[in-house]
Amino acid sequence: MDKDGAEVTAMAMTEAKVVEFPVSEAQAVSDERLLCALRNVAAGNLDALDEIWRLCADDFYGLALWSTGSRADAEDAVQEVFVRLVRTAGRVASARCPRAYLLAMVRRAALDARRRRRDVALDDPAALVGPAGDPAARLDENRVSSLVARLAPKLREAVFLRHFAELTFADAARVMGVPTFTAASRYRLALRRLRDWMGVER
Amino acid sequence: MSAHDPLLGFRAPLAPDGLRERALAAARRAAAEPAPRVSWVDVLWESRWLWRVWAGTVAFLLVAYIWVGRSLSPALDQDRARGDGATIAALRADDGVIGAVGPLWSQERAAVAWGVLDREDWLSR
Numbered sequence: 001m002d003k004d005g006a007e008v009t010a011m012a013m014t015e016a017k018v019v020e021f022p023v024s025e026a027q028a029v030s031d032e033r034l035l036c037a038l039r040n041v042a043a044g045n046l047d048a049l050d051e052i053w054r055l056c057a058d059d060f061y062g063l064a065l066w067s068t069g070s071r072a073d074a075e076d077a078v079q080e081v082f083v084r085l086v087r088t089a090g091r092v093a094s095a096r097c098p099r100a101y102l103l104a105m106v107r108r109a110a111l112d113a114r115r116r117r118r119d120v121a122l123d124d125p126a127a128l129v130g131p132a133g134d135p136a137a138r139l140d141e142n143r144v145s146s147l148v149a150r151l152a153p154k155l156r157e158a159v160f161l162r163h164f165a166e167l168t169f170a171d172a173a174r175v176m177g178v179p180t181f182t183a184a185s186r187y188r189l190a191l192r193r194l195r196d197w198m199g200v201e202r
Numbered sequence: 203m204s205a206h207d208p209l210l211g212f213r214a215p216l217a218p219d220g221l222r223e224r225a226l227a228a229a230r231r232a233a234a235e236p237a238p239r240v241s242w243v244d245v246l247w248e249s250r251w252l253w254r255v256w257a258g259t260v261a262f263l264l265v266a267y268i269w270v271g272r273s274l275s276p277a278l279d280q281d282r283a284r285g286d287g288a289t290i291a292a293l294r295a296d297d298g299v300i301g302a303v304g305p306l307w308s309q310e311r312a313a314v315a316w317g318v319l320d321r322e323d324w325l326s327r
Contacts, residue, residue, distance in 0.1 A: 046229070046230055046233055049226050049229055049230075050226070053222055053225070053226065057217040057221070057222065057225075058214060058215075058216050058217050059214070060217070061215065061216070061217035061218070061221065062214035062215050062216075065215055066214075071218070075218070075221050075224070075225075078217065078221060078225055079221070079224060079225040079228050082225040082226065082228060082229040083225075083228050083229050083232040085229060086229045086230075086232050086233040087232065087233075087237050128215060129209070129212040129213065129214070129215070141212070144208070144209070144212060159209070160214065163209055164213070164214035165214075177250075191208060191209075194208040194209070195208050198208050
């Protein structure tokens with residue numbers, strides 16, 4: 001989860017509420033750069049699309065791939081979002097969380113692709129995760145991918161949005177169009193299942 | 203994240219080579235073309251809220267139909283047996299259960315539906 005070595009978010013759930021701590025400084029800077037790029041695109045400067053790509057492409061592709069399970073559909077979804085982006089950049093820039101708004105666009109495009117195909121089976125489970133830093137993890141890469149593929153699509157989305165896209169539960173919930181508690185529950189349920197399947201102690 | 207995190211040590215898949223050129227080229231082509239016209243019909247069709255309102259309306263009418271039917275059936279059966287339409291007359295007098303549901307569920311319509319009032323007679327009023 002931690003791309004820059006700093007703890008990004010922490011979460012504590014009580015029976016009464018979901019408590020979320022603020023995102024990291026690096027994430028805030030990234031969001032600020034994204035906002036500038038979106039405003040530039042809205043003003044007609046298409047070179048800013050490169051900056052948006054650098055900031056978001058991996059998250060876009062990852063979410064689309066975890067949602068559709070198909071690399072071809074995921075690529076189509078990402079392309080579709082960039083096409084829509086040049087026409088709606090101004091609206092996206094005025095959103096409360098532009099990154100979440102863009103991820104919602106990706107999710108919708110991915111859902112459209114999934115509906116067209118009517119087959120949610122993942123065509124290449126090995127592509128769902130990659131090793132990050134620890135060479136020992138490479139041994140389990142295929143196993144983890146196949147376990148992630150066993151999760152229901154809505155649970156996979158919750159894990160991706162929270163774990164890899166590093167959204168808060170509130171923003172992840174907006175992306176998925178569900179209440180915050182539902183997003184948190186899906187995330188916790190998905191991790192619990194992965195732990196159980198992997199035999200990881202809690 | 204903790205050491206018990208099952209995804210610790212893994213990263214999300216990266217966007218493949220070639221997708222960047224393809225996506226950005228498509229975006230630039232789209233920017234050069236006039237934006238497609240989107241009609242209000244399309245917007246409403248895509249709106250999930252529209253479908254929620256529609257589904258809610260259908261559910262309400264279904265529940266109202268069943269509720270009204272279950273509420274009135276015994277009394278209307280007695281009316282039919284006696285041939286006097288007393289239940290309908292009472293409802294008309296105090297604008298009761300059926301009247302509260304709305305014009306579609308007016309007393310006369312319900313009475314015709316349950317066979318208490320003669321349809322031709324009702325239509326001729």
